[in-house]
Amino acid sequence: MKVLVFYSGGKDSQAALILSIERYGLNNCTAVFCDTGWENPITYNHITETCKDLSVKLEIIKSKKYNGMIDLAFKRKRFPSTKARFCTQELKIIPAIDFILNQNDNLLIIEGIRRNESNARSKMNAECTYFKYYFEPYDFDKKGKPKFYTYRKKDIIKWCEKYNADKLRPIFNWSAIDTINFIKKKKQDVNPLYYMGFSRVGCFPCIMNNHSGLKLIIENHPEQWNAVKAAEIGLNSSFFKPDYIPFRFRTGITSAGKRYSTAEDIERYIKGKNNTIDLFDTETPGCLSVYNLCE
Ligand code: SF4
Structure with a gap:
């Protein structure tokens, strides 16, 4: 089993990365960074340096279709918005799914999110499966028809016949201070931003x-x-x-x-x-x- 830890350079995913290495072993863990091409250089540096310090393998994944945020906006002839958040979809979700489907192994996918970050996050679970909304509805339309995710659906169904992609949020019940204290206790520091x-x-x-x-x-x-x-x-x-x-x-x-x-x-x-x-x-x-x- 491979452990993939989604690492954004933020404190929560950093704590989840350190914790995962302790729990599952360095050789089983990979830090995965979805690069939008629109991050602060301080964040790029923080990700590289923290992974080097932990000696953990770092995979930097990018959209194959768009060369980062600005190229995406120019090709779509508009910027993304809160209602049309195609930035997350094109620059993070699609590259992440493509990356996962290239893995020929059972996966444990780690997310460093906390329930008290927002109301929406408080409704999530500490454990689930990564492709959950391909198999159960994430919502219903006005007529009560269930809605499912569709990107590469056939490939995902085929992949899931062979492999598992379980998702864990190991710091789900932590506070922001717990996260920072944990990182410091482990002799690292948070992103200078x-x-x-x-x-x-x-x-x-x-x-x-x-x-x-x-x-x-x-x-x-x-x-x-x-x-x-x-x-x-x-x-x-x-x-x-x-x-x-x-x-x-x-x-x-x-x-x-x-x-x-x-x-x-x-x-x-x-x-x-x-x-x-x-x-x-x-x-x-x-x-x-x-x-x-x-x-
Ligand atoms: S919502 Fe869009 S602009 Fe904001 S962090 Fe996510 S990908 Fe970037």
């Missing part, structure tokens, strides 16, 4: 970044923020949701005459708010995909 004020790591920025996280990017990571602005100009579309900031601050106008928030508008708004942002901002939920590949 946490010390810079970020509460999540992952796409930099993520389409769902809240105002306080984005403020840190605008002020301290101009190269990444300039990349957002350049992509918006190239695509003539907004990276964040149209109502990301109040109406009177929005200057973008769609062909249908609707106003939206451009990156320039957001920068002006966020800089103008100074230190009051944290008081009024509400935490944006993280990725809600059942595969939980976005921290």
